[in-house]
Structures are given as C-alpha cells and as structure tokens.
Amino acid sequence: MRNQMTQWHFSCMFQAMIALRFRPIAIASALALLFAPLSFAKSKAKPAAKPSATPAAKPTAPPSPDWQLIKVGSRDYLSVDNIAKFYKLLGNVDTTGKTVVLNNGRNQLQLTLDSREAIVNGIRNWLCFPVIAKDDKFLVSRIDLAKTIEPQLRPQMIQRAGKVQTIVLDPGHGGFDKGAGSSFGSEKMYALDVARQLRPLLQAKGFKVVMTRENDVFIPLEVRARIANATRDSIFVSIHFNATDANREATGFEIFSLTPRGAPSTADDSLALHFVNMQAGSPVDAQSFELSAAVFHSMLGHIPEFDRGIKRARFAVLRQTKIPSVLVEGGFLSETGDSKRIADPAWRKQLAESLCAGIENYRNLVEKKQRPMLVAEYRAQAAGEITVVDLVSPPSRLDSSPAPAIIPVTNPSTNATPDPNREP
Structure with a gap:
C-alpha cells in the first residue's frame, strides 16, 4: 500500500542560519573550531602574517555555513533539514511522522526515527547510531553522515591515491x-x-x-x-x-x-x-x-x-x-x-x-572519478530499459500523486551463529 506523503519544511534551518550571522564574534570563533572538521569543502590556508611590534589577536576562520552541529549528550548530530539543504534534496515525511524520504532525482535517502536502518540510493544501510529527534527535528549522528551517507551521495569526493591493479x-x-x-x-x-x-x-x-x-x-x-x-x-x-x-x-x-x-x-x-x-x-x-x-x-x-x-x-x-x-x-x-x-x-x-x-x-x-552504477541501473540495463537517475538539476518538487512507496525498514532477525573464521 502506498503511503500518503506530506511536504517537509526547512524553515527552522534558515532561521538558525540567520541567527548565527548576528552572534558575537567570540561565539562565531568558537563555532568555527567546532564546525571546521566536518566541512567537506576544500579550503586554502592563508599565508602567515609578518611579525609585528604590537601583538595582534590570533586570527580565526569564520564558521562553516554548511553545517550546524547539535550536541546531544557526548555525541554530535546534524539535522535532516541541514543534510537536505547541503545535498539539495527535497523531503517528504510519511503519515506516521517517523520516516522521511529525501530525493533530488540523483540521490535518495530514507531515514526512520529511532532506527539504525536507512535506505541510500535503493540499498539498505546500517547506521552506527539510531536517528533521534530533538526540538521537532530528525537528527543523524555526525559519524554516520561522514562515514556512511557522504561516501554514497558524493563518492567522487573520497580522497584516493594510485590505481586499483x-x-x-x-x-x-x-x-x-x-x-x-x-x-x-x-x-x-x-x-x-x-x-x-x-x-x-x-x-x-x-x-x-x-x-x-x-x-x-x-x-x-x-x-x-x-x-x-x-x-x-x-x-x-x-x-x-x-x-x-x-x-x-x-x-x-x-x-x-x-x-x-x-x-x-x-x-x-x-x-x-x-x-x-x-x-x-x-x-x-x-x-x-x-x-x-x-x-x-x-x-x-x-x-x-x-x-x-x-x-x-x-x-x-x-x-x-x-x-x-x-x-x-x-x-x-x-x-x-x-x-x-x-x-x-x-x-x-x-x-x-x-x-x-x-x-x-x-x-x-x-x-x-566515475560514479558506480546503482542497483536500479543494473536492473534497468538487464531489462533493456533506460533509467534516469542522474538528473542535471533536481526536480522542482517531488511527485506527490501518487506518492512513492516507503521502503520497509524492518529486516528479519537472524541471530546468526558467529563464524569462527570471522570472529573479531
């Protein structure tokens, strides 16, 4: 059965970004140290200033405008709003309010509240930590964004050297x-x-x-x-x-x-x-x-x-x-x-x-730096069909009539017997 979808809004993220611009300089500097490690954009270091007789304040980089970290306990999270904006994804939430699907025609990401299972470009992934909610926002752990989501949405950005021979x-x-x-x-x-x-x-x-x-x-x-x-x-x-x-x-x-x-x-x-x-x-x-x-x-x-x-x-x-x-x-x-x-x-x-x-x-x-084929492309190729999964620009909105079906996120439990040849 197809689930009725409602449009996902990102207004809270924009308000947060506007508010950050008017923070005092000291807070901006602190945020810069916090946000800088997560930024995926390349930057060039500025040359060191020449010595001066008058001690100058130590320069600090401006905070990254791309990511707003949210601290929950000892762990860093990012909102789904923030992720959607960075990757230019449009979002829908299912009628239960627990599953959000982000899509732009090129990439698709499905996340479910309180679950470690996610669907990325048609394939099931297991996150390190469950998706949580805070202040009416879905939050994804920073390590999952960096180690699981980013490598699949932008595989060409992974640093590599040499060849595969x-x-x-x-x-x-x-x-x-x-x-x-x-x-x-x-x-x-x-x-x-x-x-x-x-x-x-x-x-x-x-x-x-x-x-x-x-x-x-x-x-x-x-x-x-x-x-x-x-x-x-x-x-x-x-x-x-x-x-x-x-x-x-x-x-x-x-x-x-x-x-x-x-x-x-x-x-x-x-x-x-x-x-x-x-x-x-x-x-x-x-x-x-x-x-x-x-x-x-x-x-x-x-x-x-x-x-x-x-x-x-x-x-x-x-x-x-x-x-x-x-x-x-x-x-x-x-x-x-x-x-x-x-x-x-x-x-x-x-x-x-x-x-x-x-x-x-x-x-x-x-x-x-050629993006690997996706499961849908392999299947379409085998069927002799043409599949469009790499649009030049994202659609203006998601097709809402009929709404795309939500992929199940429940995986049958196996409790498989540990393999002695693969034990840690």
Whole structure:
C-alpha cells in the first residue's frame, strides 16, 4: 500500500542560519573550531602574517555555513533539514511522522526515527547510531553522515591515491574448517569455487589476481591479512556464505566493511565504552565502505536476493588488512531456497560476475572519478530499459500523486551463529 506523503519544511534551518550571522564574534570563533572538521569543502590556508611590534589577536576562520552541529549528550548530530539543504534534496515525511524520504532525482535517502536502518540510493544501510529527534527535528549522528551517507551521495569526493591493479580474493574457511553447510555442500568449497570463477573474469578486465588459497587448505586469518598487505594498488574481497540456527527462514545478501573508530558494529545491541574509546579504525575505511557499496549494488542489481544491507564489523580479516577490504555474504546455506541456488554452479558463476562488475565499477571511481552504477541501473540495463537517475538539476518538487512507496525498514532477525573464521 502506498503511503500518503506530506511536504517537509526547512524553515527552522534558515532561521538558525540567520541567527548565527548576528552572534558575537567570540561565539562565531568558537563555532568555527567546532564546525571546521566536518566541512567537506576544500579550503586554502592563508599565508602567515609578518611579525609585528604590537601583538595582534590570533586570527580565526569564520564558521562553516554548511553545517550546524547539535550536541546531544557526548555525541554530535546534524539535522535532516541541514543534510537536505547541503545535498539539495527535497523531503517528504510519511503519515506516521517517523520516516522521511529525501530525493533530488540523483540521490535518495530514507531515514526512520529511532532506527539504525536507512535506505541510500535503493540499498539498505546500517547506521552506527539510531536517528533521534530533538526540538521537532530528525537528527543523524555526525559519524554516520561522514562515514556512511557522504561516501554514497558524493563518492567522487573520497580522497584516493594510485590505481586499483590487484584484487586479493579470499575464499573463506578451508581444510578442517568447513564453515557453514547444507545437505548440498559446504561453505568452504562454494567460496573457493566462486573465487576460481571470479579470477579469470577479473583477469580479462586487466586486473592482477592474488588468491589467499587456491585449494582446500586451512589458512590462518593473520596469514590472509599478511598476503593482502604485501600487495600494492590493491583491494581485498573475502567471500563467504551465511547460516543460522535461530531463524531458518533468514535469506539474502549482506556485505561488511570495518567499523569506524568510536562506533559500534552492526551486531552490537548497545554501545559499550570500549567500542568508543578502544577499538581502532582504519585509514582506508572510507575507501572500504565505498568498495562495499559498489559491490553490493552490483550483487543485488544482478541477482534479486533479499537486501540485508551494508553492514559494519570488526572481523579479523577486515581489522588486520591495510588496504580497502570487504567481506561478502552470498546467501544462507541454512535456508532451503538459498542453499539450492548456492549449490548450482551456474548461479555461483552469476554471483562471480556480479562481484566482477562491482569491482570494476569501484576501479572506475578511483581512477576516473566515475560514479558506480546503482542497483536500479543494473536492473534497468538487464531489462533493456533506460533509467534516469542522474538528473542535471533536481526536480522542482517531488511527485506527490501518487506518492512513492516507503521502503520497509524492518529486516528479519537472524541471530546468526558467529563464524569462527570471522570472529573479531
């Protein structure tokens, strides 16, 4: 059923911006120090002034006009109004008042109050912190804006160097470690087969391919990371399949990149202090996240599996690798339909092809600043259709008759059994 939508207003944001202009200079200086780290705009440092006999006041940069941080407890947030204005998105709120959809024809963002689930450009994402409300405003944590939303709405802005020439493929498990299993076969063999089928596809695209294992042997996690870290101009893709005893109907694809420092992983129900202060992040976490988005859009664009989302974890192979890294879960061996499909060599070839397309799209982003294809574009391409998702300018208003359907934000719980080969 389609939900009736009402127009979302941004008047409160404009009032706040006007009020800031009349703040005393001292407050403006303090705000400058607070806002400057979040600004995504490039700026040039002014040359140092020549020494003067009369001590001068220390110069301060003016506050960024783009972002107005809102402090809630110890955490920084930004309003959905502020996000919409910066990215030039128009907004609608559903009739419950809990879900807002922002859209400009090029990017789409759906957020739900008190939820960590978000839809970005048609794909489910798991935020580090829930969306909250304060003073009648939806608020998104600063870390989620910087680490999850920004890389997808403006992927070309991610700082990168070099090229993507080598792909390290990591078929999960092996040897005595069978991983998950079904009546048709084991995860270790399926993962190895997908990697073997993926290798020639990547080589045909001009990539060099390194395999952490090429046959049925056990490779310790630290050795897998060491193999990856010995490569240059490279990315790391670990291939796995899922299983759970808690919910035998759980199905679908999901993908992981390393959890940012100062944030909980997707599976963490509550934020413990050690997650915030002790867990290290990665200098390439933005690149890893964008790699996960490029690959996941391709997976779902080629294969109509359930979207379990782009997630965060501190699995050992993600934590110990120093290059952009992702871990792919290609369906559930514990679910009847998924397990039958995974057992089909032709289906596994299709999965390998989807991974290859996603990796190639990531390379085009790094080397050509070409935006990766989205799930809707892959599906339209497969159907021989033309899709318009990259408008030159945003529409004057959202189409309100009929209103676009709200994408469900409830993901079936799995309580999946922890994989010993991916434990933190």
